[in-house]
Amino acid sequence: xxxxxxxGRFVVLFCSVFWFGLAHSADEVRVGAxxxxxxxxxxxxxxxxxxxxxxxxxxxxxxPDLGVPFAATEGLPALxxxxxxxxxxxxxxxxxxxxxxxxxxxxxxxxxxxxxAFHSSVAATSSQVAERMGVPYIxxxxxxxxxxxxxxxxxxxxxxSSRTQARDFFTFLRELNKGSKDQVRTIAVVHENxxxxxxxxxxxxxxxxxxxxxxxxxxxxxxxxxADVTSEVQRLIAAKPDVVFHASYDAEAILFARTYKQYKFxxxxxxAIGAAFGSSAFRQALGPDANFYLIREHWSRDxxxxxxxxxxxxxxxxxxxxxxxxxxxxxxxxAMMTLADAINRAGSADPxxxxxxxxxxxxxxxxLIMPWTGIRFDQTGQNDLTRGIFVQTLDGAPRxxxxxxxxxxxxxxxxxxxx
Amino acid sequence: xxxxxxxQLLLSGIGMGFIFALIAxxxxxxxxxxxxxxxxxxxxxxxxxxxxxxxxxxxxxDPIVTLPFVAxxxxxxxxxxxxxxxxxxxxxxxxSQIFATFGLMVFLQAAAQxxxxxxxxxxxxxxxxxxxxxxxxxxxxxxxAAVVGASTATGVLYWLVFRTATGRSLRAAxxxxxxxxxxxxxxxxxxxxxxxxxxxxxxxxxxLLSNFYPVFPRVxxxxxxxxxxxxxxxxxxxxxxALVAGVIIGLLQVLAGFFISSQLxxxxxxxxxxxxxxxxxxxxxxxx
Numbered sequence: 001x002x003x004x005x006x007x008g009r010f011v012v013l014f015c016s017v018f019w020f021g022l023a024h025s026a027d028e029v030r031v032g033a034x035x036x037x038x039x040x041x042x043x044x045x046x047x048x049x050x051x052x053x054x055x056x057x058x059x060x061x062x063x064p065d066l067g068v069p070f071a072a073t074e075g076l077p078a079l080x081x082x083x084x085x086x087x088x089x090x091x092x093x094x095x096x097x098x099x100x101x102x103x104x105x106x107x108x109x110x111x112x113x114x115x116x117a118f119h120s121s122v123a124a125t126s127s128q129v130a131e132r133m134g135v136p137y138i139x140x141x142x143x144x145x146x147x148x149x150x151x152x153x154x155x156x157x158x159x160x161s162s163r164t165q166a167r168d169f170f171t172f173l174r175e176l177n178k179g180s181k182d183q184v185r186t187i188a189v190v191h192e193n194x195x196x197x198x199x200x201x202x203x204x205x206x207x208x209x210x211x212x213x214x215x216x217x218x219x220x221x222x223x224x225x226x227a228d229v230t231s232e233v234q235r236l237i238a239a240k241p242d243v244v245f246h247a248s249y250d251a252e253a254i255l256f257a258r259t260y261k262q263y264k265f266x267x268x269x270x271x272a273i274g275a276a277f278g279s280s281a282f283r284q285a286l287g288p289d290a291n292f293y294l295i296r297e298h299w300s301r302d303x304x305x306x307x308x309x310x311x312x313x314x315x316x317x318x319x320x321x322x323x324x325x326x327x328x329x330x331x332x333x334x335a336m337m338t339l340a341d342a343i344n345r346a347g348s349a350d351p352x353x354x355x356x357x358x359x360x361x362x363x364x365x366x367x368l369i370m371p372w373t374g375i376r377f378d379q380t381g382q383n384d385l386t387r388g389i390f391v392q393t394l395d396g397a398p399r400x401x402x403x404x405x406x407x408x409x410x411x412x413x414x415x416x417x418x419x
Numbered sequence: 420x421x422x423x424x425x426x427q428l429l430l431s432g433i434g435m436g437f438i439f440a441l442i443a444x445x446x447x448x449x450x451x452x453x454x455x456x457x458x459x460x461x462x463x464x465x466x467x468x469x470x471x472x473x474x475x476x477x478x479x480x481d482p483i484v485t486l487p488f489v490a491x492x493x494x495x496x497x498x499x500x501x502x503x504x505x506x507x508x509x510x511x512x513x514x515s516q517i518f519a520t521f522g523l524m525v526f527l528q529a530a531a532q533x534x535x536x537x538x539x540x541x542x543x544x545x546x547x548x549x550x551x552x553x554x555x556x557x558x559x560x561x562x563x564a565a566v567v568g569a570s571t572a573t574g575v576l577y578w579l580v581f582r583t584a585t586g587r588s589l590r591a592a593x594x595x596x597x598x599x600x601x602x603x604x605x606x607x608x609x610x611x612x613x614x615x616x617x618x619x620x621x622x623x624x625x626x627l628l629s630n631f632y633p634v635f636p637r638v639x640x641x642x643x644x645x646x647x648x649x650x651x652x653x654x655x656x657x658x659x660x661a662l663v664a665g666v667i668i669g670l671l672q673v674l675a676g677f678f679i680s681s682q683l684x685x686x687x688x689x690x691x692x693x694x695x696x697x698x699x700x701x702x703x704x705x706x707x
Contacts, residue, residue, distance in 0.1 A: 193682050220681055221680070221681065221682045222681045222682060223681075223682055223684075223685070225637075225640070225641050226641070226681075227435075227439075227632075227641050227642055227645060228435045228669075228672065228673070229681075230428075230431040230432070230435060230673050230676070231428070231431075231672070231673045231674070231675070231676025231677040231681055231684060232676060232681045234424065234427065234428055234431070234673075234677050235676075235677055235681070238424065250539045250633070250635075251539055251632075251633050251635060251638070254539065254541055254633045255631070255632065255633070258548075258631050262550050262557060262559045262631075263550075263557050264557065279539075281538055281539040281540070281541070281633070282539075284540075284541070284543070285539065285540075285541030285543060285633055286541075286543065287543050287544065
């Protein structure tokens with residue numbers, strides 16, 4: 001409405017500068033966090049927010065022995081040791097609530113950056129609000145590939161999208177094939193048929209041209225909540241794949257593993273996305289038969305053997321919240337640290353400057369608790385330096401076996417027959 | 420494709436079919452005797468699976484050992500449901516009967532989630548967890564047990580319904596409530612008996628299933644939908660109809676899953692059901 005009126009523009013500019021000067025005086029930077037703290041995944045939401053609380057606490061206070069950025073100082077050094085004020089909002093897993101809470105955090109609570117939102121569906125709506133209002137939004141754990149395909153300028157994601165996660169399966173197999181006589185050539189994909197499983201299967205197919213040394217011999221999509229997987233397993237037996245890629249939830253993971261055993265289906269490896277094939281329910285249900293399944297994970301406590309910081313942060317988390325850290329909190333922690341790094345480099349609590357600093361992020365791997373090769377955002381706002389890990393259940397416990405240079409235990413491959 | 424594979428598929432299909440049949444038999448019995456659809460039937464299955472699991476986890480008792488106890492427990496549970504809930508709504512409209520058992524379903528699911536949590540539990544290494552190998556063919560033990568269990572259950576029910584005095588009373592009560600009462604039959608007791616036996620049947624199914632299927636609050640929904648189709652396909656109230664329909668469904672879904680697509684493996688099942696309902700509304704073996 002002030003366009004074309006230089007005086008009006010000046011008033012707006014002056015007011016906003018003045019406003020930021022007032023509301024964001026050097027002693028605090030207000031960051032809004034959107035997470036599900038009630039509803040079905042309240043527990044996971046709480047665990048995730050706790051990691052962000054820990055990150056903020058490390059930034060705001062002195063942790064002299066800790067090897068992460070901002071631990072040695074109090075607050076953000078480039079902003080006159082300003083502290084981060086975390087404003088936590090509960091979106092209850094609802095995209096509508098998420099959007100409304102994002103607006104409230106920005107307008108009423110004067111948040112200069114948002115972090116969230118666990119659910120991809122909520123990240124989609126709440127980041128739309130942030131985009132519209134010109135506030136940077138960082139996500140450490142919402143994985144839907146589409147989030148970074150919307151051409152947004154204010155959205156950044158540190159976690160790999162579900163599409164890039166599928167890439168690790170191929171990278172793993174290619175590394176495995178290197179110098180091995182026993183080459184893996186044929187792959188079968190078994191997936192449930194809701195969005196998650198379908199997206200995984202689509203991603204795998206999308207990578208086939210790039211990884212043309214592998215051939216897809218069966219793509220088996222089954223109804224989630226199926227009573228019987230005999231026909232699926234018989235198709236696998238007929239297709240004789242070297243390796244099976246799996247995207248299944250808990251009940252079917254147990255059912256598949258048992259049916260594999262019943263019909264003596266024994267590929268060289270079963271590699272799964274999602275935690276079902278390594279969950280405690282799975283291990284409890286299958287006992288020794290749970291061994292040797294490979295699960296693509298984001299994080300493992302085994303990373304501590306090569307990275308001292310991982311052990312330190314994991315211990316702080318455990319001591320403070322009485323629970324072991326796992327992949328999602330670890331990723332949220334990393335997103336918060338990335339945001340803090342950007343705010344510090346921006347040297348200001350101005351959302352535009354924070355956004356530009358985020359876009360220029362380049363964090364080295366030794367600053368991270370993740371197995372990534374760094375954090376750097378591409379044009380779409382996606383971190384393109386992520387790397388997954390593979391965890392294999394060995395003697396009933398999950399052990400990190402890949403990347404091979406960081407492995408805490410030796411991969412068992414091919415999986416012993418009869419398991 | 421080899422002949423062995425086809426035989427293996429057929430055997431697996433029949434094996435699963437008997438499990439479906441065992442669940443459907445209890446449902447069809449209750450319907451046949453008193454014209455009430457038990458919407459909480461899947462939750463009866465869930466309860467018996469939890470019972471088998473808990474006995475296993477607490478005392479290490481194998482599901483096959485606890486099977487008679489679970490069946491007895493479910494019999495009592497069936498009686499309780501009848502006396503405390505169903506009997507009270509029998510005088511009301513059809514709707515109130517539907518809502519009563521539907522409400523029971525919601526309640527039991529929520530109660531299971533409240534007490535046991537949403538986690539998955541499974542019996543590990545039970546006596547029936549293995550397989551029987553005949554040449555190159557593989558017969559999973561739980562399915563073999565289901566074949567024995569479902570056939571026995573059908574046989575015993577047949578004997579009970581058609582060869583005993585109690586069975587005569589049951590049939591009389593199902594055919595004409597008033598006439599049966601006039602003849603001195605305690606209709607109320609017959610209805611309770613139907614609920615008890617129906618629940619005991621699903622208790623046996625749950626015990627067998629717990630050998631290879633994990634239990635969680637919503638497990639019943641997965642199986643009960645198939646059981647409804649089996650009951651409708653076989654003919655409402657027909658015990659051998661439910662058995663035959665269960666086996667047909669088991670076979671069809673395995674064959675369709677293998678030859679067509681596993682996503683669409685139940686499409687031929689529902690298609691057959693539609694055809695049967697259109698051509699023969701009372702189902703394969705139902706009475707009008």
